[in-house]
Amino acid sequence: MNILGHLGTIYVVSEWIIRLVMLIVVPFRRSPEAAKGWLLFVFFLPWPALVLYHIIGRPNYPRWRRERFAKLPKAFEGVTERIKTLTAYQEPELPENLKQAATLIQNLGRFPNVDGNSVELLSSYDGSIARLVADIENATGHVHLLFYIFADDRTGWSVIDALARAVERGVACRVLIDALGSRTWAPRVLDALRQRGVAVHLVLPFGLLRWKTARADLRNHRKIAVIDGRIGYVGSQNIVDADFKPGIVNQEMVVRVTGPVVLELQAVFVADWFLETQEVLETPDLFPSPVRTGHVVAQVLPSGPDYPEAGIGQLIEALVHGARRRVVITTPYFIPNEGLLHALGTAVLRGVEVHLVLSKPADQILVSLAQRSYYAELLAAGIRIHLYRDKLLHAKHISVDRRVSLIGSSNVDMRSFVLNSEVSLILFDREANTELRAEQERYFAASEELSLDTWRARPLTRKIIENIARLVSPLL
Structure with a gap:
């Protein structure tokens, strides 16, 4: 046998070794859906799958990041005690069917439910930025910003200029921006902020030549x-x-909140600041004695690879299981796991009205194709799907039975459930839920509602492409 023959044999044998080893390795600490997606990839393309698995296959931060996170409880012992001292736990008034979901939130999160808050829902894109800029202009002590995307466009410069004026007044300004989300603008934004005296850091910087690099997909x-x-x-x-993004206009939802729960948002920021800088921010002015500004009971829930027990996916499933009348889920990206699909279908069988508000315009083609592959079974189960026209509906929120609202940064997909660091604000308040419901009704009016017959009549080629995309959806 010539040398090429020997190399061919070695290559074939190596592929089968990869398949057999990955058959053992992949299912460990991974959902069945994700395991099936990886194993399918491994079966057809063993070597590319092995390389990709090494890069993004395990939802864990590097050791140095995990070691820093392990230091958080001790580093922030004073902060934790101060929050407990300054805020009082308030059991939300809920019917029996939702009490278990509230208990789950309490056990998943590291913060208590606190009363005395006031919330304002901001759905105007420019209006929410204007409100933020106005609050920065009135700041007297500090301004903390943590954003996935911070651009140096018109919107970004309005915030940069406000921060610069705040620094001139003696206000301490700190900014964290994600290295991947802001990669297009980061060098210019970092330079502009630093020149103006703002303390700014990239979150989870990555690169092949970096000593302490993060994985590109953990953001x-x-x-x-x-x-x-x-x-x-x-x-x-x-x-x-x-x-x-060319040809796309975003529609968002932001909550402006005052009251004790702001201290929980502050704690999430200072924890992330520590993880990037190893600097402990615990001066008393960062956690002032809260003033009651309303009657809303609220709680902050951080989630992500740093908080493996704080699963936003678990919470969404529990809320759906606890619903008795109506569930509305609004998200731009919807790639559910089997547990959520079962919960939604079961809710309809119990007589619950279930609505999904999704975006008709798409900015991520592969994700959109995978998402559409679920529509037929969702519609067949009696779930109503509304496709928001004209704009990319990037808002992410859920309402349950006029009693519980969840608003935050998390999509309803495996990336937000497992890979991304997210934050959600849970509101146990009828008035806030009513206000959110009014916004949802506006979404319905601006949407096309899908029918099962029409959806099933789409071309076969589209069905095939969508279902191929679905096969890799656990990897998305």
């Missing part, structure tokens, strides 16, 4: 602003123009 997807420890912002909107 900090949070959007948080905290001003003077008394005003907080959380939601889906980044600091970038609404039309930053």
Whole structure:
């Protein structure tokens, strides 16, 4: 046998070794859906699958990052005690069917439910930025911003200029921006902020030649602003123009909150600041004695690879299982796991009205194709699907039975459930839920509702492409 023959034999044998080893390795600590997706990839393309698995196959941060996170409880012992001292746990008033979901939230998160908050839902894109800029202009102590995308466009410069003026007044301004989400603008934004005296850091920087690099697919997807420890912002909107992607205009949802729960948003920020800088921020002015500004009971839930027990996916399933009347899920990206699919279908059988509000315009083609592959079975189960026209509906929120609302940065897909660092604000309040429901009704009016017969009549080629995309959806 010539040398080429020997090499061919070695290559074939190596492929089978990879298949057999990965058959053992892949299912460990991985959902059945994700395991099937990886194993299918491994079966057809063993070597490319092995390389990709080494790069993004395990939802774990590098050791140095995990070691820093392990230091958090001790580093922030004073911060944790101060939050407990300054805030009082408040059991939300809920019917029996939702009490278990509230208990789950309490056990998943590291923060208590607290009363005395006031919330304002901001659905105007430019309006929410204007409100944030106004609050920065009135800041007296500090401004903390954590965003997945921070651009140096018109929107970004309005925030940069406000931060510069705040620094001139003696306000301490700190900014965290995700290295991948802001990669197009990061060098210019970092330079502009640093020249103006703002302390700014990239979150999870990555690169082949970096000593302490992060994985490219594990990102900090949070959007948080905290001003003077008394005003907080959380939601889906980044600091970038609404039309930053050609041909697409984003529609968002942001919550402006005041009251004790702002201290929980502050704690998420200072924890992320420590993870990037190893600097502990615990001065008293960062956690001032809260002032009751309303009657809303609320809780912050951080989630992501740093918080393996704080699963936003588990919470969404529990809320759906607990629903008795109505569930509305609004998200731009919907790639559910089997547990959520079962929960949604079971809810309809129990008589619950279930609505999905999704976006008709798409900015991620492969994800959109995979998402569409679920529509037929969802519609057949009695779930109503509304496709929002004209704009990319990037808002991410859920309402359950007029009693519980969840608004934040998390999509309903495996990336947000497992890979991304996310943050959600849970509101146990009828009035807030009613306000959110009014916004959802506006979505319905601006959407096309799918029918099962029409959807099934789409061309066969589309069905095939969508279902191929679905096969790799656990990897998305």
